[in-house]
Amino acid sequence: MGNIQVALLTVLMFFLLVSLHEWGHFYFARRAGILVREFAIGFGPKLFSIKRGETRYTLRLLPIGGFVRMAGEDPEVVEIKTGQTIAIRIKDNRVTRLYLDRLDERSDVLRGEIKAIDLEKHLYVTLDVDGDVERFDVHPAALLIARGQETQIAPLDRQFGQKPVGKRALAIFAGPVMNFLLAYVLFALYIVLQGVPVDNPTKILIAHVEAGKPAAAAGLEKGDWVKSINDTPIGADVQLFIDKIEASVGKPMNWIVERDGVDVPIKVTPDPATGKVGVVPTGEARKPGIGETIKFAGTSMVDMTERIFEGFRKLIFGEFKLDDLGGPVKTTQLTVEIAKQGFAQLTMWAGILSLYLGIFNLLPIPALDGSRLLFLGIEAIRGKPIDPNRESMVHFIGFAMLMLLMVVVTYNDIVGLVRH
Template sequence: MPMIQVVIATVLMFFLLVSLHEWGHFYFARRAGILVREFAIGFGPKLFSAKRGETRYTIRLLPIGGFVRMAGEDPETVEIQAGQTIAVRQKDDLVTRIYVDRLEERSGVLLGEVKSIDLEKDLHIRLDVDGDAIRLNVHPQALVVGRGRETQIAPIDRQFGSKTVGQRALSIFAGPVMNFVLAFVLFGAAVQMSGVVVDHPTKVLINGVIDDSPAAKAGLQKGDWVVSVNGQAVGGDIDAFVDMIGTSVGKPMKWVVNRSGEEVNLTVTPGSDGKVGIYPGPEKRQPGIGESVKIAGESMVTWTKVIFDGFRKIVFGEVGLKDMSGPVGTTKVTIDIAKQGLPYLTNWAAILSLYLGIFNLLPIPALDGSRLLFLGLEAVRGRPVDPNRESMVHFIGFAMLMLLMVVVTYNDILGLVRK
C-alpha cells in the first residue's frame, strides 16, 4: 500500500473507532431526550466546529479519544441573577433569546431588570420594565447570548440527571457496545478479504514485500508463489521455508517463483538478521458468509482473552510503563500493519475496537465503566451519589489518565529517537 494511502487509511481507522464509540453515547442520549451540547473527536483546542440542530460537532487537536457533552454534566451554563439587567427577544409570546451583555447594541428587544427567573422547571422570567412587572414564558430551546457565544438552556427534563437509571446507563454503555459491534464486523470483513487457510496447503504465497528489502531488490512481488528454494520444493510448509531463509544469512539463494502462471528465477540474499523482507502466507480459499461469522465470533473470544491477560500482567507488575505504548506507538504499529495491506489493517482495527470497548468498561474513574458503577450504586441505594463527589472522582481519574498518556507517549517518542 503506497504511503499516502497508508496515512489516509490510518487516520480513517482511528476516526472510525472513536466516532462510532461516541455515536453510541450520542444516539441513545438523544433517544432518552437528553440535550447533547457537543459531539467531539479528540481533546484540547478546537480545529473544526460546526453546529447542526442542538449539537455542536467538533474535531480537536489531540487525537486521543473523544466525548459527548450532555446537559447537566457540563459547565456550559450562564448564571442570571435577580437584579441583573438583561434584554430578551420574543417570538409567538415566548422568549427565544436572552442577552446578558452589550445590551445597548441589541435591537428589537425588551430591556428590563430581572425580578425572578427559572430556566429549568417553570421556564419563566419576571422583568421590571420601566416600573412595570411583567411575566414572560421562555421557549424550552431558548438561547442565552453572552460573552460572544450562544448557550441553549437545558430544562430539567432535558438534563442527563433527570433520566431514569436505565436510560442513563444505556446512553453510557452504548459507546463500548458500538466498539464490540464494529470489532465483530471488521473481523468478519478481514476474513472475507484475506480468506481462510485450506486444509492441506500446497503453496507458500508472498503476501507483501517490504520496500528496499533484499526481497524487493531481488525482484520478488506480492502475489508470487514460491515453488522451490535452492532446488528444494517448498510445498505449503511455511515454517520450513522460513528456517531455510534464517540459516542462509548472507548467502545467495536460488528461488523459483510462479508469477501469473510463469516460473521466474530469482537470486535472494538474506540480510544479517536472517530475513529477506517478505510477508509469507499459506494457500487460502474464499470463505462463505456463515463461516466468516463463525470465525469473527471465535476471534472476538480469542482476542478478549488476550486483552484480559494483558490487563492481568499490568496489575501484577509483569508489564511496566516502559513496555506500554501510547498514541505514538500505536500509530507506528498501525502504519507498519497498513503497509501489509487492507486485510491486515482491517483485522488490526478490529482488535483495537475490541480493546477500546473493553478498556472503557473497566471501573477506572473517568471511563464509562466507572460511570456505570456509580449508576449501579444509585440503583442499589435508591438515591444518587453526591454529584460534586462523583465529578471530583472523574476529574481526578481523567487527570491521572492524561498523566499516564504523557508518560507512555514520552516512552514512545524516546523509543523512536533511539532507533
C-alpha cells in the same frame, strides 16, 4: 500502498473508531430526550466547529479520543441571578433569547432587572421593567447569549441526571457496544478479503513484500508461490520456510517461486542484522461462505478478547516495562507499517483496535465509561444518586491521571523514535 494512501487510510481508521464510539453515546442520548450540547472528535482547542440543530459538532486539536457533552453532566457555565439586568427577546408570547451582556447593542428587546427566574422546572423569568414587574414564560429551547456564545437552556426533562438509570446506562454503554459491532464487521471483512485456509494445503504464498528489504531487492512479489529453498521443497510447511531463512542469515539463498505459471529463480540473502528477508508468508486460501464468515469473525473476537485481557493481566502484575507501552505516536507508527502491508491487514488491525477501545472503555477507571456505569449501578442499588459534585471530582481526577499517562507514553514514544 503509496504514502499518501497510507496516510489517508490511517487518519480515516482513527476517525471511524472514535466517531462510531461517540455516535453510540450521541444516538441513545438523543433517543432518551437528553440535550446533547457537543459532539467532539479530539480534545483541546477547536479546529473546526459547526452547529446543526441543538448540537455543536467540533474537531479538536489533540486526536486522542472524543466526547459527547450532555446537558446536566457538568455544572452549566452560564449563570443568571436575581438582581441582574438582562435583555430578552419575545416571540409568540415566550422568551426565546436572553442577553446577558452588551445590552445597549441589542435591538427589538426588552430590558429589565431579574426579580425571579427558573430555567429548569417552571421556565419563566420575572423582570422589573422601568418599575413595572412582569412575568414571562420562557421557551424550552431558549438561548442564553453571553460573550458572543449561544447556550441553549436545559429544562430538567432534557438533563442527563434526570433520566431513568436504565436510559442513562444505555447512553453510556452504547459507545463501547458500537466498537464491538464495528470490530465484528471488520473481522468479517478481513476474512472475506483474506479467505480461509483450504483443507490439506500444498503451497506457501508470499502475502506481502516489505519495501527496502532483501526480498524486495531480490525481486520477490506478492502472490509468488515458494516451491523450494536451496533445492528443498517447501510444500505447505511454514515452519520449514522460517527455519530455512533463519539458517541462512547473511548467506545467499536460492529460491524457486512460481509466478503466473512460470518457475522463477530468485537469489535472496537474509539481513545479517535481523535474520529476515522482509516477507509475510501465507497458506492457500479460499473464499468463505456466509456461515463461515459469521463463525470465524466470532472466533476472532473471542480469541482477540482473551489476548487483550492477558495483556491487562501482565500490565497489572508488572510483567510489562514502560518501554513496552505505546501511546498515540507508537500506535500511529505501527498502523502505518501495517497499512503498507495491504488493505486486508489494516482491516484486521482496525478491528483489533476497535475491540480494544470498547473493552478498555468498560474498565472501572475514573473518567471512562466503565466508571460511569459503576456509579449508575451504585445509584440503582442505593435508590438515590451519589453527590454529583463528588462524582464529577472522581472523573476529573481520573481524566487528569489518564492525560498524565498519555503524556508519559507519548514522550516515551518520541524518545524511542529519536533513538532509532
